[in-house]
Amino acid sequence: MSQNDNLDLKPVPGERLKKFLRRSDVLQSTLFGLIITGVFIILGGKYYPEWMPAAMSTDMKAIVKLMTVFTWISAPVCGVVLGIALYSFLNRHKGDTPPPDGPATRTNGPVVLLWSVVTSALALVAVLYGLTEQNSTSLASARNAEDAMVVNVIGSQWAWSFDYPEYGISSHELMLPIDRPVSFKVVSVDVNHSFWPVQLGVKVDANKLAETLADTTPTKLGEFDVKCAELCGLYHAYMETTGEVMTEEDFNSWVSTQDGDRNTK
Template identity: 45%
Template sequence: MTDTAVHQTEDPPAPEPPGWKRPEVRSIALIWLVLTIVGECLVWIPSWLMGPSASTQMDDIKQTMTLFTAMSAPVAAVIWAIMIYSVARWRYTGDEPPEDDAPDFRTNSPVVLLWSILSGVLTLVVFIWGMLKIAAIPAAGGLAALPAGAMPPMVVEVTGNQWVWNFTYPELGNIQSDVLYLPLDRTTLFDVTSADVIHSFWIVEMGVKVDATPGQLTKTDVVPHSIGSFDVRCAELCGLLHAAMETQAKVVTQEEFDAWAQDKGAEVPIEPAAQEEGGA
């Protein structure tokens, strides 16, 4: 009797399903979808935390913050979804280190291509949005965009000193004040500098925040649209009494502003429209 060796061959392993059909991919996609929906529903929170708006500049800042948060929510959700699924599904609970190494990572060309395209589109949107906002800033050369009939911008020279702010109105005979008075709905151009150390001129509710540097002039602008008193602070550590370097920005009507300037000894210029009415 001849012994015959019986060779049993194992069935070849079944081919892996396409990436999108794999259970872990579907689970991660579901987690990503839920997190994205939650994130998009909460995009208003960063803008809300910034407090009330008192100028068109602050409106633009809050609008930009909301847009960027909405755009970043799906991207952040991808990272969180992978992390949550990995921790929940593949965590190791043994007392000793695992004997098996983790599986090798393999690239996926379609995913890499899709991710590159989406990243490029997001970057392009952010770039275009930023350039449009910069082009609309009067201090950056956007004064031609002022509506017809609008009053010309008013210049205010801002000087930081340890530890007070000084505001000079060159068009009103160089009157000075330690409280910033601004007319409602009129563009104001700030020429900001410092007499000693570096400060940072910050009108909190108006979204104005620029450095005040000795020997340099920094320009910015604001169009206040709310009447009231708003905080002006120094946002750069400038010495012992830095925290006390505060004052107020008071937004009033044009008539109230003219009356305040006259009380300070200024000769308030008559607007062309008023001259025509007087001549008539």
């Protein structure tokens, strides 16, 4: 930011700043920036929760919140960048010849420093926030590990199947009792798949001969989708099935209707 014009005239820093803040380009850029920031805050708060499916687990709730908060953190960044860019765009030079030269500002130490500090601080906030969220998720799963229901998830080209070792049954649909922690042990019998019960906000790859873990606690009754999120060949698109979060009684009665003779090698 150049203050060439008043460099010598106003040696008092406070005065220079005041004068700078009254400049029309500064005012207009700031105005644009504020409007853009506001728009992004509103969009983030409104549209992510609207687009994303209704949260059916603790994890999914945290994710929707996180998407919203990240939009809010980045809104001022958008404001600054787009405010300045928009002002400059509107304040264009017209004509078929190059415009007259602008001020020969090569750099501005304090601005570069301030910018670096602010972006570092924002990055730090994002990192800390993400790490905290991740930590609380993994703490929760550690707490839940003992009374969790284990579901063995098996990905095979191009269908999912679910074994419930506790009940000795298996199913092509993922039925879960509400409010009971569930621990998914995910494997593949062939290529890589990615187990994604969408509304539960859980995802983990299925690998051959390597069990991966994911866990959550369903908190809302209803149906959800189970998809494959890793391209796995011919019918990857169709490697989907449904699941349902049920009351304890419904779940138990579903278990009793399943035949127990699971085929094992």
